[in-house]
Amino acid sequence: xxxxxxxxxxxxxxxxxxxxxxKQSELAEHYGVSRIPVRDALARLKSEGWLTGxxxxxxxxxxxxxxxxxxxxLMRMHLEPLLLSLAAPxxxxxxxxxxxxxxxxxxxxxxxxxxxxxxxxxxFHTGLYRAAGRPTLFKTVEQLQRQCERYIGYQNRSLDYQxxxxxxxxxxxxxxxxxxxxxxxxxxxxHIAAAGRVLVEHLKEQQGADVDMK
Amino acid sequence: xxxxxxxxxxxxxxxxxxxxxxKQSELAEHYGVSRIPVRDALARLKSEGWLTGxxxxxxxxxxxxxxxxxxxxLMRMHLEPLLLSLAAPxxxxxxxxxxxxxxxxxxxxxxxxxxxxxxxxxxFHTGLYRAAGRPTLFKTVEQLQRQCERYIGYQNRSLDYQxxxxxxxxxxxxxxxxxxxxxxxxxxxxHIAAAGRVLVEHLKEQQGADVDMK
DNA sequence: CCGCTATAAAATGTATACATTTTTAACAGA
DNA sequence: TCTGTTAAAAATGTATACATTTTATAGCGG
Numbered sequence: 001x002x003x004x005x006x007x008x009x010x011x012x013x014x015x016x017x018x019x020x021x022x023k024q025s026e027l028a029e030h031y032g033v034s035r036i037p038v039r040d041a042l043a044r045l046k047s048e049g050w051l052t053g054x055x056x057x058x059x060x061x062x063x064x065x066x067x068x069x070x071x072x073x074l075m076r077m078h079l080e081p082l083l084l085s086l087a088a089p090x091x092x093x094x095x096x097x098x099x100x101x102x103x104x105x106x107x108x109x110x111x112x113x114x115x116x117x118x119x120x121x122x123x124f125h126t127g128l129y130r131a132a133g134r135p136t137l138f139k140t141v142e143q144l145q146r147q148c149e150r151y152i153g154y155q156n157r158s159l160d161y162q163x164x165x166x167x168x169x170x171x172x173x174x175x176x177x178x179x180x181x182x183x184x185x186x187x188x189x190x191h192i193a194a195a196g197r198v199l200v201e202h203l204k205e206q207q208g209a210d211v212d213m214k
Numbered sequence: 215x216x217x218x219x220x221x222x223x224x225x226x227x228x229x230x231x232x233x234x235x236x237k238q239s240e241l242a243e244h245y246g247v248s249r250i251p252v253r254d255a256l257a258r259l260k261s262e263g264w265l266t267g268x269x270x271x272x273x274x275x276x277x278x279x280x281x282x283x284x285x286x287x288l289m290r291m292h293l294e295p296l297l298l299s300l301a302a303p304x305x306x307x308x309x310x311x312x313x314x315x316x317x318x319x320x321x322x323x324x325x326x327x328x329x330x331x332x333x334x335x336x337x338f339h340t341g342l343y344r345a346a347g348r349p350t351l352f353k354t355v356e357q358l359q360r361q362c363e364r365y366i367g368y369q370n371r372s373l374d375y376q377x378x379x380x381x382x383x384x385x386x387x388x389x390x391x392x393x394x395x396x397x398x399x400x401x402x403x404x405h406i407a408a409a410g411r412v413l414v415e416h417l418k419e420q421q422g423a424d425v426d427m428k
Numbered sequence: 429c430c431g432c433t434a435t436a437a438a439a440t441g442t443a444t445a446c447a448t449t450t451t452t453a454a455c456a457g458a
Numbered sequence: 459t460c461t462g463t464t465a466a467a468a469a470t471g472t473a474t475a476c477a478t479t480t481t482a483t484a485g486c487g488g
Contacts, residue, residue, distance in 0.1 A: 023469065034443045035470090036250070040257065047261040056449065056470060071350035078292045136285035144354070237439065248473045249440090270440060270479065 003031060004041040011050050011061065012115070012149065018063040022051070049147040066203040069151050073196025076144050080129070080192060081185035083141055087132035088181040096177055099127050103169055106162075117162065118152060124169060128176075151199055161198065165191075217245055218255040225264050225275065226329075226363065232277040236265070263361040280417040283365050287410025290358050294343070294406060295399035297355055301346035302395040310391055313341050317383055320376075331376065332366060338383060342390075365413055375412065379405075 007027070016022060022042070028035045046053045053059040062068075102124045106117060122145060129138055168191045175184035221241070230236065236256070242249045256273050259265045265273040276282075316338045320331060336359060343352055382405045389398035 021469095025469075036442055039254070039470090040441090043254065043257055044261070047258070057451090058469070065350075067348065068350045071348050071354075074296070075293060075351060075354060078296060079289060082288070082292060134281070134285050136279075136282040137289060140285075140289060140354075140358075235439095239439075250472055253440090254471090271481090272439070 002041075003033060003037050004044055006031060007041050007045060008050060011045070016061045018061045021058050021060040023058065048143065050150060064151065064203055064207070066200050066207060069148075069203055070196065070200045072144055072148050072151075073192055073199070076141070076148070077189055077192045077196065079137070079141050079144070080125075081189045083129050083132055083134065083137055084188055085181055085185045086134055086137070087128055087130075088176065088179075088184070090131040090133065091128065091176055095127065095131055096173060099124055100173055102127065103166065103173070106166065111162075118149065121165070151203070161195065165195070216255075217247060217251050218258055220245060221255050221259060222264060225259070230275045232275045235272050235274040237272065262357065264364060278365065278417055278421065280414050280421060283362075283417055284410065284414045286358055286362050286365075287406055287413070290355070290362070291403055291406045291410065293351070293355050293358070294339075295403045297343050297346055297348065297351055298402055299395055299399045300348055300351070301342055301344075302390065302393075302398070304345040304347065305342065305390055309341065309345055310387060313338055314387055316341065317380065317387070320380065325376075332363065335379070365417070375409065379409070 010016065024035045024038050024042070027042075028038045031038070042051060042053075042059050045051045046059055049062075051059045052062040102120055106112065106120050111117075112120070125145075126138075126142070129141060132138065168187065172184055172187055172191070175181075175187060224230065238249045238252050238256070241252045241256075245252070256265060256267075260267045260273055263276075266276045267273045316334055320326065320334050325331075326334070339359075340352075340356070343355060346352065382401065386398055386401055386405070389395075389401060
């Protein structure tokens with residue numbers, strides 16, 4: 001596993017305090033490598049929204065921003081149904097079957113950890129989206145998803161949205177099987193909108209609490 | 215001006231042949247710097263779509279891809295009207311006046327060169343978009359615009375879309391002045407759609423010609 | 429003549445050392 | 459005590475040197 005993945009995993013687990021600056025030397029020593037690969041990883045993570053960079057003043061872990069989350073979900077709300085509608089004509093029985101397998105795999109006992117659930121959840125979506133054969137649109141959607149991950153990990157810790165999400169996913173598959181593309185896209189849009197609302201709401205509460213603590 | 219800007223400018227001017235791989239050493243020698251800043255610039259340009267990277271196999275200038283252009287315009291078509299609708303309530307007379315100034319500045323005699331026109335055109339749009347106060351959404355739209363630049367330079371060389379574009383821009387301002395937000399967003403959507411269609415059409419022709427040449 | 433392997437060449441990835449910029453802290457003066 | 463200046467410390471940016479991986483080439487066998 002390369003340094004980029006390691007750093008991202010640590011960021012995802014909230015190992016670095018939001019707002020605190022990351023120093024290349026410390027990271028290099030911590031991970032036992034030179035500063036060059038650290039710089040590469042930081043640049044990439046910065047471009048993906050995991051870090052904010054103020055030019056030559058180093059990089060820092062961005063604080064959770066309700067407005068950012070709102071924008072991310074707003075964009076996903078507009079782009080993902082579009083991508084699904086483009087994919088719909090190519091969604092044959094085999095692809096839908098695989099998607100269902102993933103959903104089934106998520107309902108094991110004991111329940112899987114948040115990280116694995118997140119991965120499977122995204123695999124479910126990408127399995128459908130890839131069928132559209134639109135790499136550029138797909139890449140942008142994937143980038144938005146990556147940026148959302150930072151908040152989603154947070155959400156999984158605080159809320160239990162799994163059951164609702166699962167139910168909607170099964171509904172989505174059923175609609176796609178029946179060829180009800182428009183309804184499926186509409187459901188997806190509302191699904192993302194609802195998830196976004198819950199997340200943003202929660203972020204605002206949390207942020208208010210932080211402010212009170214000052 | 216840093217290396218990133220230099221390289222991007224040269225890419226924009228079509229100085230490197232599409233499909234040809236770029237070697238760090240050659241670039242380093244060419245620009246009179248070490249390979250380290252070259253690597254940084256390449257990574258950034260790769261993340262912005264100016265270059266494609268196949269892992270450790272180096273980077274190359276991507277060929278013009280009609281499907282990529284289509285996706286980019288499709289996304290802009292969905293996101294930019296959204297951003298404009300969010301900005302509309304904050305668009306006071308001063309902001310609209312500045313936008314108009316930019317449009318007027320574009321109609322000088324003799325006509326400006328394509329690069330300057332492109333810059334002014336984007337300034338016009340960002341002036342409106344920024345008013346929304348949605349940095350994240352804005353950043354993504356800006357990124358899409360940056361990716362389109364690669365194709366737009368091409369378009370400016372081949373077609374003269376200036377007059378049509380200008381007319382639609384003035385119409386847009388008029389609608390915004392009258393508070394007809396919904397109509398303005400609709401016009402913007404159709405404006406982007408039309409521009410995308412023309413570009414994609416032209417790319418497909420051009421690509422067909424290339425294939426014939428083989 | 430074609431295809432496979434092994435070796436050499438070249439390109440990228442990484443570490444160390446140095447230069448430049450930014451930040452921090454001390455300090456003098458008001 | 460506060461403020462502005464300045465010098466030292468620390469962080470980032472860059473160059474050089476080395477290691478690893480990839481690609482091209484020469485040679486061998488079919």
